[in-house]
Amino acid sequence: xxxxxxxxxxxxxxxxxxxxxxxxxxxxxxxxxxxxxxxxxxxxxxxxxxxxxxxxxxxxxxxxxxxxxxxxxxxxxxxxxxxxxxxxxxxxxxxxxxxxxxxxxxxxxxxxxxxxxxxxxxxxxxxxxxxxxxxxxxxxxxxxxxxxxxxxx
Amino acid sequence: xxxxxxxxxxxxxxxxxxxxxxxxxxxxxxxxxxxxxxxxxxxxxxxxxxxxxxxxxxxxxxxxxxxxxxxxxxxxxxxxxxxxxxxxxxxxxxxxxxxxxxxxxxxxxxxxxxxxxxxxxxxxxxxxxxxxxxxxxxxxxxxxxxxxxxxxx
DNA sequence: CCTGAAATCTTACGTAA
DNA sequence: TTACGTAAGATTTCAGG
Numbered sequence: 001x002x003x004x005x006x007x008x009x010x011x012x013x014x015x016x017x018x019x020x021x022x023x024x025x026x027x028x029x030x031x032x033x034x035x036x037x038x039x040x041x042x043x044x045x046x047x048x049x050x051x052x053x054x055x056x057x058x059x060x061x062x063x064x065x066x067x068x069x070x071x072x073x074x075x076x077x078x079x080x081x082x083x084x085x086x087x088x089x090x091x092x093x094x095x096x097x098x099x100x101x102x103x104x105x106x107x108x109x110x111x112x113x114x115x116x117x118x119x120x121x122x123x124x125x126x127x128x129x130x131x132x133x134x135x136x137x138x139x140x141x142x143x144x145x146x147x148x149x150x151x152x153x
Numbered sequence: 154x155x156x157x158x159x160x161x162x163x164x165x166x167x168x169x170x171x172x173x174x175x176x177x178x179x180x181x182x183x184x185x186x187x188x189x190x191x192x193x194x195x196x197x198x199x200x201x202x203x204x205x206x207x208x209x210x211x212x213x214x215x216x217x218x219x220x221x222x223x224x225x226x227x228x229x230x231x232x233x234x235x236x237x238x239x240x241x242x243x244x245x246x247x248x249x250x251x252x253x254x255x256x257x258x259x260x261x262x263x264x265x266x267x268x269x270x271x272x273x274x275x276x277x278x279x280x281x282x283x284x285x286x287x288x289x290x291x292x293x294x295x296x297x298x299x300x301x302x303x304x305x306x
Numbered sequence: 307c308c309t310g311a312a313a314t315c316t317t318a319c320g321t322a323a
Numbered sequence: 324t325t326a327c328g329t330a331a332g333a334t335t336t337c338a339g340g
Contacts, residue, residue, distance in 0.1 A: 003215060013216065016209035020173070023336060034307085039338065050215040055208060056169035058304055062156065062203040063166065065304045070255065070262055072292075087298060097302040100221065102292045109223055109292060113304050139225075139255045139262060145240060148301070149250040151211055151218045151266050176313060190327055192315070 003048035008033065010153040012041060017150035020054050057148070065113040068141035069120055072106040077132035089130045095123045156201035161186065163306040165194060170303035173207045210301065218266040221294035222273050225259040230285035242283045248276045
């Protein structure tokens, strides 16, 4: 799991996090490798799970997901069984695009992608059908200044 | 501007959000188009800004960014000038990978990618060098259950 | 470094809704 | 008109030898 990364690997990952549509030749030139050497490194990084995949970034407004909402919640129940059910419940809601267990005043943080208030409300209603929730607080994004920045290397 | 999406466009976007490494021929077969027709749609979606780009997904633990922290903060100042400075200040910190202006008890939500507590603390120290912050609350991710799910279509 | 295979890009034209 | 299909060819990129 601990695939040692050198500075060339980091440059490769940095570039690919920003734009994965470039050709291997371009990228190879930039990092000072032959196309073939780059190809071997890429395969190794993919095989090691460092690169988990390639995805298209879609404009939320273009697909009717302009409203981002962050939900913080505290639970009353803490049994293993309840937790498993709760996670399954949350995972089954496709508008939940991020799901973190956190420390502090709350137990979980969810990021929701909704179309508008009405569509968010239906997500909310579905969410709180789970019994055992103590507090559910919604923070609405007024503006997404940026998101999904590349991980710093 | 608002590029009307039909059912096939949605299927294309759905597939590409999950895996953008597939060949056009594969994708074309799946959605029931010729490779050529798919290519034309893709170019149109890219030109319209619906597809904003293609990125590699990198495993955070593999690049020493295992600690995710969510920072919520409230500000004391609200002048246009101060806001501009504040945003520039935040944007200049590469470990801040998400930045939202929100409603409610707090004004901003930040997502931080750090290596460990010590490296988070240096981000925190840098963050609070900005004068005019009233409250800065950190929520540490104990577990990332999932994140970066495709936008629901 | 070299190369065969594959994928992408481009043009052109005929067809269907 | 607008989008699709087929087809063919040029070019680029991939995946190795």
